[in-house]
Amino acid sequence: MATTEKKEKPKKVTPLLELPKCSKTTPSPDPDEYGDMITVVVGSGEEMRKFYTYKGLLAHYSTYFKAALKDEWREGASKTVELKEDNPEVFKAFFHWIHTGKLYFALDASGKIPLSQMLICEIFVFGDARGSPDLCNTAIDVLLQKTHQEWRVPLAEAPYVYQNTLPGSALRKFLVDDAVETYRFERLSDPSQREHELLRWPQEFLAEIVVAFVALGSTPIPSSAGYGTLSYNKNNWVTYIKPLICSRYHDHPAPPA
Structure with missing residues (x-):
């Protein structure tokens, strides 16, 4: 008797997060x-x-x-x-x-952004080094969308980011904020893993996380309400982060005199 193979259900992909348009984006050049x-x-x-x-x-x-x-x-x-x-x-x-x-032609066959978080960080660094703040702003937006799709804090990218950006960088700020708002640092509570965890991240990154937590004081993190329910936590994070993107993570150079 022939056996019927069970077909695996395709994994549900988080739809691409729609972000508000930046009103200060550099206009396109005249084709002439x-x-x-x-x-x-x-x-x-x-x-x-x-x-x-x-x-x-x-x-x-x-x-x-x-x-x-x-x-x-x-x-x-x-x-x-x-x-x-x-x-x-x-x-x-x-x-x-x-x-x-756009940084890519289309989403991949599964509906995901076809760029890794590391590549997006590299794109930001390229824009920063080549004097292209609008490219940096776009990279931040796409990194936020990628983070939302994967629901993964880009911690592995922190060493590269801190080696290739200056203090005050919007990319550093995003990594710190995302870690503080959505990461739980469970491994730091385990003495057997604590040293390894502390060594894998840049000291500046850890220091900025501590400063960010101290600044919070007893104020709860808006995006953490309902922690334990993934979809609820993601929705809170989206609601919290959307209004802050342009003012907190975008570079808007003054127009030439």
Whole structure:
């Protein structure tokens, strides 16, 4: 008698969290100002990739490219920029963003954001280093959406973030806030795991978490109400965090005089 295999039910994926639009996003450039085509060579060896885009787009969204592509510099004259130390996957997201306003083309087949939390952190760092605050703001938004989908605090990414950002960084602030608001630090209460846990995270990160907890005092964390019921806790976190995104995590540089 033939046996009927039980089909596994597909895992339920959290729908993409809709975020309020930032009113201070840099407007798109006039297509008449796109200018010449530029070649950007990213990475080295077998990982090297070439991207072709407009000078005006690069300069509009990045102060680094705006300076590098001046006619008097070698890159501007040759219409080629080399970024040998950069990750091609990071630049691919930047390339996609300057053309579409999004870091990726579409959600994957399961409905998830097709970027890892680490890659999103790398995109933020790239934007920070290349003078592109709007890219950083977009990376923060996508990291928040990814965190909501996975319901995972990006703690493993903390060492990379603290090695590649400065104090006061919005990305550092998000990691600290997310840890304080939604993580329970159960392993720290276990003496056999405490030392390992303390060594895996940057000391600055731990210090900022302590400061954040002290600042709370006896005030409950709004997003933690109903802890123990995952969906309820997630809903509280979303309600709490949405109004704070733009003011707390976005960089809005003053317009040029």
